[in-house]
Amino acid sequence: MNNRISIIYDRVRWEEKEIFKALEHKNIQFSKFDAKTLVLRSDDSVQSIQDVYGNSILQRCISHYRGMLIAHYLESKNCSVVNNSSTSRTCGNKFLSTLVFEKAGIATPLTLFSFSDKSAINSVDSLGYPSVLKPIVGSWGRGVVKLNDMDSAKALIEMRYNDDGLLSKIFYIQEHVNRPPRDIRTVVVGNEVLGAEYRYSSNDDWRTNFSLGAKIENCPMTKELEDIVIKASESVGGGILGVDLMESDDGLLVHEINNNVEFKGISKFTNDNIAHKIVDYIDTISKR
Amino acid sequence: MEQKCQDCDATLKILDDVVVGEIISCPDCGNEFEVSKINSNNVTLSPAESVGEDWGE
Numbered sequence: 307m308n309n310r311i312s313i314i315y316d317r318v319r320w321e322e323k324e325i326f327k328a329l330e331h332k333n334i335q336f337s338k339f340d341a342k343t344l345v346l347r348s349d350d351s352v353q354s355i356q357d358v359y360g361n362s363i364l365q366r367c368i369s370h371y372r373g374m375l376i377a378h379y380l381e382s383k384n385c386s387v388v389n390n391s392s393t394s395r396t397c398g399n400k401f402l403s404t405l406v407f408e409k410a411g412i413a414t415p416l417t418l419f420s421f422s423d424k425s426a427i428n429s430v431d432s433l434g435y436p437s438v439l440k441p442i443v444g445s446w447g448r449g450v451v452k453l454n455d456m457d458s459a460k461a462l463i464e465m466r467y468n469d470d471g472l473l474s475k476i477f478y479i480q481e482h483v484n485r486p487p488r489d490i491r492t493v494v495v496g497n498e499v500l501g502a503e504y505r506y507s508s509n510d511d512w513r514t515n516f517s518l519g520a521k522i523e524n525c526p527m528t529k530e531l532e533d534i535v536i537k538a539s540e541s542v543g544g545g546i547l548g549v550d551l552m553e554s555d556d557g558l559l560v561h562e563i564n565n566n567v568e569f570k571g572i573s574k575f576t577n578d579n580i581a582h583k584i585v586d587y588i589d590t591i592s593k594r
Numbered sequence: 595m596e597q598k599c600q601d602c603d604a605t606l607k608i609l610d611d612v613v614v615g616e617i618i619s620c621p622d623c624g625n626e627f628e629v630s631k632i633n634s635n636n637v638t639l640s641p642a643e644s645v646g647e648d649w650g651e
Binding site: 315316318319323326338342368371441443444445446471473548564565566568 | 611613614615616617628629642643646647648649650651
């Protein structure tokens with residue numbers, strides 16, 4: 307094989323640069339592939355694909371479908387991909403994530419699923435106001451809206467229903483959790499929780515996404531938090547993940563797991579070099 | 595390194611540790627450019643892909 311490790315990306319963020327630096331620092335031979343330039347042939351042999359990509363591939367595409375399908379392709383050629391296609395499929399889709407959390411007995415916000423505008427309005431009525439409407443695919447808080455009353459709920463549901471988007475007629479409606487104005491982001495690599503941060507919503511937004519201007523601060527790691535995060539990580543197949551939680555009146559709820567975790571913010575609050583940990587994890591897998 | 599924004603002509607400052615695939619944002623107009631090639635001190639920029647519905651962490 308030409309290289310033991312490959313990284314597939316479609317946009318080089320701060321995180322990817324840190325991973326490249328960590329690989330160079332550890333003197334590990336690696337190849338970089340821009341997913342946007344790939345031409346994958348269905349009839350390529352397992353050997354020819356492994357010759358190009360090596361036996362261990364870190365999948366870091368920002369586009370969910372692009373990354374997941376590339377993982378499927380490489381796995382079909384017996385390559386080992388982190389995160390694997392199953393984990394990508396579950397984490398990249400809130401609908402599937404919620405089902406997995408429930409089945410695994412992980413506390414998660416109550417969610418109703420509907421497939422038409424009328425049933426979506428019935429779902430919101432049944433949950434009460436406010437409730438939260440989320441797109442099942444996508445991140446950074448985009449399209450996540452709080453439904454404060456019936457008028458706004460009807461308007462927003464109607465807008466989504468009349469949209470031509472492939473997934474816009476699938477309604478994922480979640481209870482609005484009574485929580486402090488923050489959530490908790492944790493980063494997991496393998497079976498290790500590397501850190502936790504509070505993400506406080508900015509003054510003009512109820513959402514707590516870092517990309518929307520959330521302020522971050524260190525969240526002390528507790529045994530309870532660590533145990534829940536590991537259990538949640540295992541429920542989706544494990545790997546390199548960002549597990550997000552909310553502090554509800556009834557305890558911690560896992561509401562989302564990120565398959566392509568950004569860790570620039572949380573790096574300030576951990577003694578571990580997360581990029582180095584990721585590289586060690588991939589390197590271990592490549593030697594199996 | 596410096597380049598001019600292809601849209602508004604503002605100056606784009608490019609750090610020395612720039613890598614292919616990195617995104618350079620214009621401080622004036624906000625447009626994003628992807629580093630498509632690096633040859634010694636010369637960086638080639640292409641318009642970056644626009645944000646997709648399925649983009650995220």
